[in-house]
Amino acid sequence: MAHSGDVDTSITSSDSAGSGRWDDQYIILRRLAQSKLALGGTIYVALFVIIGIIAPLITPHDPMAQNYDALNQAPSLAHPFGTDNYGRDVFSRVLYGTRYALLLGIVIIGIQMIVGVGLGLIAGYYEGYVETVIMRIVDISLSIPGIVLALAIAGMLGGGLLPLIVAISLVGWRGFTRIVRGDVKSVIEEDYIEAARSSGVPDRWIILKHILPNVSSSIIVYATLTMPTVILWSAALSFLGMGVHPPTPEWGALIADGRGDLQSAWWISTFPGFAIMATIIAFNAIGDGLRDALDPKQAR
Amino acid sequence: MIPVMLGVTVVISSIVYAAPGNPARLALGDGASPEAVAQLEQEMGLNQPAHIRYFDWMAGVLQGDLGTSIQSGRAVSTLIIERLGPTLELALVAMALTIIIAIPLGVISAVRQYSWVDNTSMFFAIFWLSMPSFWLGLILIYLFAVRWQFFPVSGREGLIFTFTWWSFILLPAIATGTRRAGLLTRLMRSSMLEILNEDYIRTARGKGIGSKAVIYTHGMKNALIPVVTLIGLQVPLIFSGTVIIEVVFSWPGMGRLLVDAVLQRDYPVVQGTILVYSVIVMVANFGVDIAYTYLDPRIDYS
Numbered sequence: 001m002a003h004s005g006d007v008d009t010s011i012t013s014s015d016s017a018g019s020g021r022w023d024d025q026y027i028i029l030r031r032l033a034q035s036k037l038a039l040g041g042t043i044y045v046a047l048f049v050i051i052g053i054i055a056p057l058i059t060p061h062d063p064m065a066q067n068y069d070a071l072n073q074a075p076s077l078a079h080p081f082g083t084d085n086y087g088r089d090v091f092s093r094v095l096y097g098t099r100y101a102l103l104l105g106i107v108i109i110g111i112q113m114i115v116g117v118g119l120g121l122i123a124g125y126y127e128g129y130v131e132t133v134i135m136r137i138v139d140i141s142l143s144i145p146g147i148v149l150a151l152a153i154a155g156m157l158g159g160g161l162l163p164l165i166v167a168i169s170l171v172g173w174r175g176f177t178r179i180v181r182g183d184v185k186s187v188i189e190e191d192y193i194e195a196a197r198s199s200g201v202p203d204r205w206i207i208l209k210h211i212l213p214n215v216s217s218s219i220i221v222y223a224t225l226t227m228p229t230v231i232l233w234s235a236a237l238s239f240l241g242m243g244v245h246p247p248t249p250e251w252g253a254l255i256a257d258g259r260g261d262l263q264s265a266w267w268i269s270t271f272p273g274f275a276i277m278a279t280i281i282a283f284n285a286i287g288d289g290l291r292d293a294l295d296p297k298q299a300r
Numbered sequence: 301m302i303p304v305m306l307g308v309t310v311v312i313s314s315i316v317y318a319a320p321g322n323p324a325r326l327a328l329g330d331g332a333s334p335e336a337v338a339q340l341e342q343e344m345g346l347n348q349p350a351h352i353r354y355f356d357w358m359a360g361v362l363q364g365d366l367g368t369s370i371q372s373g374r375a376v377s378t379l380i381i382e383r384l385g386p387t388l389e390l391a392l393v394a395m396a397l398t399i400i401i402a403i404p405l406g407v408i409s410a411v412r413q414y415s416w417v418d419n420t421s422m423f424f425a426i427f428w429l430s431m432p433s434f435w436l437g438l439i440l441i442y443l444f445a446v447r448w449q450f451f452p453v454s455g456r457e458g459l460i461f462t463f464t465w466w467s468f469i470l471l472p473a474i475a476t477g478t479r480r481a482g483l484l485t486r487l488m489r490s491s492m493l494e495i496l497n498e499d500y501i502r503t504a505r506g507k508g509i510g511s512k513a514v515i516y517t518h519g520m521k522n523a524l525i526p527v528v529t530l531i532g533l534q535v536p537l538i539f540s541g542t543v544i545i546e547v548v549f550s551w552p553g554m555g556r557l558l559v560d561a562v563l564q565r566d567y568p569v570v571q572g573t574i575l576v577y578s579v580i581v582m583v584a585n586f587g588v589d590i591a592y593t594y595l596d597p598r599i600d601y602s
Contacts (some may be wrong), residue, residue: 120319136304139304139312141311144311144578145536145540145577146540147544152574154317155559156315156565158320236432236544255434259438262441263442278379281427284426284429
């Protein structure tokens with residue numbers, strides 16, 4: 001099943017709790033493959049990853065090469081998405097943009113996941129004042145509109161790739177914490193946790209070996225469904241000039257590039273937008289498919 | 301609510317405190333003498349430790365004084381009050397458009413599940429959901445303002461609710477609300493589907509109550525409960541969304557004030573606007589709690 005390769009590994013890698021889960025996973029993958037939307041999304045994302053990796057090999061032009069003989073040219077065979085106000089090939093730049101979307105998405109979600117899942121596990125397992133403190137911090141961060149906070153952080157740090165990553169990571173972890181804490185609360189009631197606790201298994205072991213695998217499915221679904229937000233926010237901040245700076249071919253920055261030439265060269269801003277849209281549709285489709293496959297009761 | 305609000309003020313102050321760069325130097329420009337910079341630092345209280353700066357700022361906030369803008373020298377509260385109106389207008393019109401489109405579309409899609417209405421609206425919902433709002437804004441400007449010239453390109457003119465005002469607000473409101481409308485349509489549909497499968501709906505139908513009456517009196521009100529939650533959750537997102545749309549459409553609201561202030565490192569204005577956005581979110585959440593008790597009498601907060 002080559003088409004669902006990345007999803008496949010993400011589920012199996014979280015397995016560790018015994019042989020019965022293999023059958024469950026088979027069923028989950030079968031259900032996932034049955035959803036045409038999720039399948040389409042997975043194929044798209046696989047392509048997206050491949051394009052991101054091999055971008056230098058397949059782009060017809062150098063994305064940074066300026067060509068003053070070919071300014072603002074309409075889409076043609078030589079330049080499928082046209083050229084921009086420096087004569088750069090928009091198609092090559094959009095393909096390169098895949099790299100930034102991929103990099104930002106993976107790094108930011110990775111950080112959010114480590115921080116958010118860690119705090120969620122601690123809050124759910126240790127109750128009492130530790131939980132109160134963590135959940136209060138979550139409440140506080142939920143009271144500030146996310147993009148407003150991210151924009152202020154990235155902008156105050158002066159913009160650029162690193163500030164962008166810091167800003168969106170700092171704002172987004174809270175979702176993971178909420179979800180994981182809720183799930184831990186229900187898992188912790190199970191007899192086998194009680195048994196492990198009373199037989200003196202260390203807390204760290206219980207959390208990592210018995211609780212984490214049982215909450216991993218909602219983490220995976222949430223991470224997939226967060227990807228669109230991260231891509232949109234990075235693009236939005238770059239568009240505002242607080243994220244990745246031009247001339248870097250990031251999708252949001254590409255849209256900003258064409259803003260001044262909208263009247264004479266609509267293609268500069270339009271095509272990167274379609275790239276963002278297609279990517280978001282794909283991740284949403286996978287996320288929805290995964291959610292339905294993992295929890296058929298919610299399927300609709 | 302009050303401890304959370306206090307936490308918010310701490311977060312806001314620490315962003316500004318942690319940011320690199322010296323605001324006094326930025327305000328005076330590169331040519332300023334070290335003495336002048338030192339004096340301005342003294343006046344702005346920048347040489348105080350973090351907690352003293354925080355308490356000074358808080359003492360002002362509690363009295364309605366959010367400080368003075370470094371760039372314009374005007375009171376931050378005045379700047380925000382000037383800009384609050386346009387932002388509220390934009391957010392409310394976007395919200396209203398979202399609800400007007402999403403709720404009927406969601407209900408019809410559920411009642412005629414898998415019909416062409418359902419398929420078409422779900423197709424559009426996915427598209428709407430996936431569009432970057434600032435990009436949609438640019439496309440709308442290009443098509444409706446530049447090419448066909450139905451609407452003005454950007455800005456805000458005219459008295460509220462006049463024809464001119466509508467012509468200026470409509471495009472930015474659509475750009476702000478589209479993503480939300482996609483989400484809300486999908487949620488309304490699934491919520492309605494769930495309710496239509498409930499026993500009491502079947503009973504009502506079995507007793508011969510007309511299907512329109514069943515849908516609207518028995519179904520809608522119950523299906524609206526999760527939707528109200530989502531609308532409540534959308535309020536902060538709509539306000540967040542207005543920030544970037546205000547920049548795209550040169551809408552003179554708080555979002556543009558914030559973006560300009562961040563770019564110019566106008567710290568007091570940044571602090572003040574984030575604070576006001578947070579208050580709006582909290583008030584909205586409170587409003588959702590009240591709406592619940594009305595829609596579902598079983599929920600009781602006392």
